[in-house]
Amino acid sequence: xxxxxxxSAYLDFMRFIAAFAVLLGHMDQDGLAMAWMPLSWFSHEAxxxxxxxxxxxxxxxxxxxxxxxxxxxxxRMSRIYSVALPAVLACVVLALWLSHQPGFDPARxxxxxxxxxWDTFSSLLFINESWLNxxxxxxxxxxxxxxxxxxxxxxxxxxxxxGKRRRWWLVGxxxxxxxxxxLVLLPIWLLGAWLAASGRYASGWTAGRAxxxxxxPVALIVLINTTDVDGLIQSYLYxxxxxxxxxxxxxxxxxxxxxxxxxxxxxxxxxxxxAAVQDFFARHQGVFASLAxxxxxxxxxxxxxxxxxxxxxxxxxxxxxxxxxxxxxILLACWAVSWGTEKQLSHWRCGFSRxxxxxxxxxx
Numbered sequence: 001x002x003x004x005x006x007x008s009a010y011l012d013f014m015r016f017i018a019a020f021a022v023l024l025g026h027m028d029q030d031g032l033a034m035a036w037m038p039l040s041w042f043s044h045e046a047x048x049x050x051x052x053x054x055x056x057x058x059x060x061x062x063x064x065x066x067x068x069x070x071x072x073x074x075x076r077m078s079r080i081y082s083v084a085l086p087a088v089l090a091c092v093v094l095a096l097w098l099s100h101q102p103g104f105d106p107a108r109x110x111x112x113x114x115x116x117x118w119d120t121f122s123s124l125l126f127i128n129e130s131w132l133n134x135x136x137x138x139x140x141x142x143x144x145x146x147x148x149x150x151x152x153x154x155x156x157x158x159x160x161x162x163g164k165r166r167r168w169w170l171v172g173x174x175x176x177x178x179x180x181x182x183l184v185l186l187p188i189w190l191l192g193a194w195l196a197a198s199g200r201y202a203s204g205w206t207a208g209r210a211x212x213x214x215x216x217p218v219a220l221i222v223l224i225n226t227t228d229v230d231g232l233i234q235s236y237l238y239x240x241x242x243x244x245x246x247x248x249x250x251x252x253x254x255x256x257x258x259x260x261x262x263x264x265x266x267x268x269x270x271x272x273x274x275a276a277v278q279d280f281f282a283r284h285q286g287v288f289a290s291l292a293x294x295x296x297x298x299x300x301x302x303x304x305x306x307x308x309x310x311x312x313x314x315x316x317x318x319x320x321x322x323x324x325x326x327x328x329x330i331l332l333a334c335w336a337v338s339w340g341t342e343k344q345l346s347h348w349r350c351g352f353s354r355x356x357x358x359x360x361x362x363x364x
Contacts, residue, residue: 017039031315072161088143110307111138127147195268214270
């Protein structure tokens with residue numbers, strides 16, 4: 001099924017808004033008082049948006065374009081490493097530079113950790129969240145969710161291209177390496193893939209049903225966030241389930257799965273909204289594509305910036321104009337960085353293609 005321009009534009013809009021929410025949330029955490037903007041409250045929920053969108057888009061693009069595991073690997077590796085490799089190296093260099101500054105106090109930076117060879121190596125293999133590895137990218141805690149996504153790509157690719165005899169062996173091996181914390185949120189990614197596979201994002205709903213399906217999930221997510229029910233459930237399980245702490249970033253899995261289901265309903269309902277709504281996104285498809293076009297760089301490069309600014313130029317509550325300008329500055333900085341990362345994607349594709357598919361085409 002073809003992805004209509006209006007839906008494609010809306011998915012791009014969701015991807016940018018999710019990345020922006022993460023930026024605002026981390027600004028607030030790092031001493032740049034941003035709680036005046038309600039979107040900053042939803043940085044965790046934004047990661048669940050990434051997982052659902054990732055499952056949806058990866059399934060759609062892979063089944064419509066990739067015909068071999070080599071093409072799939074080229075597409076995924078070039079997309080990931082075009083941003084992840086520069087981000088990891090930049091954070092290592094920045095952490096080394098900071099550590100040699102006079103009067104350096106690591107306590108001023110919430111995500112600081114001394115650079116280490118194993119941490120860097122495991123980060124580039126995306127095993128930071130696997131079992132009890134507990135390795136970190138200095139100054140860049142958001143990297144954890146990328147480690148989750150990469151193993152979802154590996155598991156999905158193993159299933160799709162592994163062949164009848166080897167498929168489940170490969171899936172099992174990938175799952176074993178990924179570990180429980182990553183696997184417990186895999187169903188959320190698969191929900192997005194299921195939605196793309198089912199084709200249930202097409203139009204055909206009545207107007208009332210469409211608006212209910214579109215706005216109801218938003219209301220549910222706001223309710224979960226503002227009532228802190230996710231934190232209450234997490235605390236209960238932490239205190240009553242032995243070893244629950246091992247799930248690390250997945251400890252809110254109960255409400256995270258509920259949010260994932262809600263987001264699938266939200267996306268499914270979009271194509272049945274009134275034409276005026278869809279026409280708006282279709283007309284501005286280029287704008288939303290441009291915003292989404294640097295969202296990956298925004299996600300992986302913003303946290304070092306918020307920590308430096310928060311440590312050096314903290315902003316008090318009520319400094320609305322100052323924090324708004326800082327947010328705009330970080331957006332522009334990440335957009336500029338993206339010209340050296342994800343906007344160089346074609347070069348990364350060519351490089352990986354020469355290694356993996358020397359005689360075949362490159363997946364676009």
